[in-house]
Amino acid sequence: MTSEEPVIHIDGLTKIFRDFWRRPRARAVDGISLDVRPGEVFGLLGPNGSGKSTTIKVLLGLLHADAGEVKVLGRPPRDVDVKKRVGYLPEESYLYPYLDARETLRFYAALFGLAGAERERRIDELLDMVGLSHTGRRRVGEFSKGMARRIGLAQALINDPDLVILDEPTSGLDPLGTRQVKDIVTALAERGKTVLLSSHLLADVEDVCDRVSILYGGKVRAAGPIRELLQVAGHLQIRLGELDDSKRVELLDALEGILGQRPDLEPTRRDLETFFLEVVAQARRESGEGSGTRAEGRLAAFLTAKDEDAA
Amino acid sequence: MRQLFAIAQLTLRAALRERVAWSMLVLVAGTLLLLPLGLRADGTLAGELRMHVRYSTGISVALLAAMTLWVSCAAVAGDLSSKRLQMVLTKPVSRAVLWWGKWLAVSALSVSLLMICGGVTYWRVMQRARDPGVSAEERARIEATLLTARRPERPKEEDMTVRALALYDEQIRLGRIHPEAPKEDVLRELQNLALTFRYAAQQDEEVHWDFPLSRPLTETDRLQLSFTFDGASMGVSRIPGEWRIRVGDGEMAVFTARIDQTPSGETVLDVPVTEALLGADRLRVSFHNLSEESQTVFFRTRDGVLLYRAAGGFGPNLFRALALLAGLLALLAALGVSAGSLFSLPVACYATAMILVLQAFSGTLERVLEEGTTLNPNREYGAVMQSVDRASMVAYRGMHALIRPLDVDRPLDRVSRGVLVSAGEVGRTAGFRMLPGLAVISLIGIGLFSRRETGVAE
Structure with a gap:
């Protein structure tokens, strides 16, 4: 695969679910085409039943395409060599409940052929990254949904993948966890990793994705860079720093003179997520760590290492 | 891996x-x-x-x-x-x-x-x-x-085809079998019948089995005679008889054992490997029915009479059986x-x-x-x-x-x-x-x- 080639190439993908007698029951995906380029964070959006998960499962080789061409990292999705370079976090973290967090990661590491000190180092770093280093010996069956998602995310990154597929990664996470996942996605992208993200939470997608495809009824209804898609034609926004009252009146008068109408002027607001994170950070400084997860959202060292080191 | x-x-x-x-x-x-x-x-x-x-x-x-x-x-x-x-x-x-x-x-x-x-x-x-x-x-x-794990030596199988055909012709001649009855099925039944009578001994009659041995007998061998038989009449308490073993077609019995027992389950008799038996690669085992009443003795047509040779201990035998079962479980x-x-x-x-x-x-x-x-x-x-x-x-x-x-x-x-x-x-x-x-x-x-x-x- 050359650097210009898309990491994910889908051309006319169709997937039909059939009943026991092979009669068509549902056309889950209907002629989807899309390309995801290297180093891109690509969002797959759509309501329930729009074909997002089916598309992801075809990309992972869990479902066969009825029509169309699908290539992941330049090869068919069921190729074992492709899977070595892919990390996947499913919609639900389907973990073995009788394994503890460390054993879970050890199991998935073994599937990638990792062993010895390298494996243990990665596990330590990932547990630290997702804030579960203190619960390493607790069975994941006892974990909350958010904690299970974190372990799910850790297992998706154990092989230092080139392509990370995240299906609803922030589902079940608190705002801190959500922020952390977004930071991790951004950090992965900065390191040249490709991320395919499917989510219902549009704010999450908007925060981290470069491009999106919006699916409905198994078809792509809109696609392109987020900035272009969200642009409202003919509308502009002016951002200003602090203004005293006299300057504000002066500005409004000037604008009224130019536009022929008096514009509205509103104070800048933080979004709720930013406000929440500030409050929690303040509380943490005052009273130390609470129970549950502990993390700063720092990317695991092996994920930030240079390519030759990681190899 | x-x-x-x-x-x-x-x-x-x-x-x-x-x-x-x-x-x-x-x-x-x-x-x-x-x-x-x-x-x-x-x-x-x-x-x-x-x-x-x-x-x-x-x-x-x-x-x-x-x-x-x-x-x-x-x-x-x-x-x-x-x-x-x-x-x-x-x-x-x-x-x-x-x-x-x-x-x-x-x-x-x-x-x-x-x-x-x-x-x-x-x-x-x-x-x-x-x-x-x-x-x-x-x-x-x-x-x-x-x-003791014992290796069975089985008698030569008797071919009853000729006897069954003769019986068939006789029964047809006597009109006891319908001429349109499927011949194959009737012959199969007659073969079984002939075999049953082949291994039956009426009062004062003898029945025999020929044993081609897998290898000649040596002085380290331990030999056993095993038999399972039934009486023809219900309520028979004991059947007397005599077992004899001869080497090949020899006239002289190298082993003789009298029995007088109820017909139930398998009976095992130890057969000492005497000098007369050393090197023998074919034995004829016979049973003489010494019943005083008109009592017929039937031996099972399959494995009714066997010779056993000692071939190891219980532990290894059990282990080999478990190995077979392990394969089954796998x-x-x-x-x-x-x-x-x-x-x-x-x-x-x-x-x-x-x-x-x-x-x-x-x-x-x-x-x-x-x-x-x-x-x-x-x-x-x-x-x-x-x-x-x-x-x-x-x-x-x-x-x-x-x-x-x-x-x-x-x-x-x-x-x-x-x-x-x-x-x-x-x-x-x-x-x-x-x-x-x-x-x-x-x-x-x-x-x-x-x-x-x-x-x-x-």
């Missing part, structure tokens, strides 16, 4: 979490330890120990077989329904590695438990047999029939993993349980195949019934082929009677039936599993 062992290790842990598996294990332990307390044999210690080996261990093995099927089906079908396997299959693991990993874990678990069962059986038998309270006579009997594990790869857990369990049930009726299947008919239709039945019969025979042959690799010829039963389970038999069964069976099951299982979509919503 790392992937294989990771999957095997995980499967093993999952198996030990199965409530059904633990319930089965409790039953196995109960069967092995408690059932012998309730067994009532023929009143002898030898009989009790035989029952223990045959039934307690046999039931334990049956329970282990059921557990193996459950665990192996659940290993894949359970993981598929819980979607955990989806996670595993997105990793660089081929379906073949996954299949073999699951199989390895279930087989290792089942075989380990089987060996523990075998260990308990061995310990119990040896402890009871060496109890100082056991009489010398009883100890000798146990030593001769259970603690095959069941393969069946379960394959079924679990293709079907949902309940369907997989039912499908494999049916194979186990079929295996239990392997004798019936073989008898039907021998007879060549299921309905025994005659001409009056018409073409439809004959077609149904032919179709059902195809089904029977298919079922027989399906269970053929699982057919291990009752090894525990033979160990309980002190009959040798030879290393050659273990090797042949493993090499010619079990390994090819495993290869076929794994190829089919892996092939179909590889084509299966595992991401379909349940």
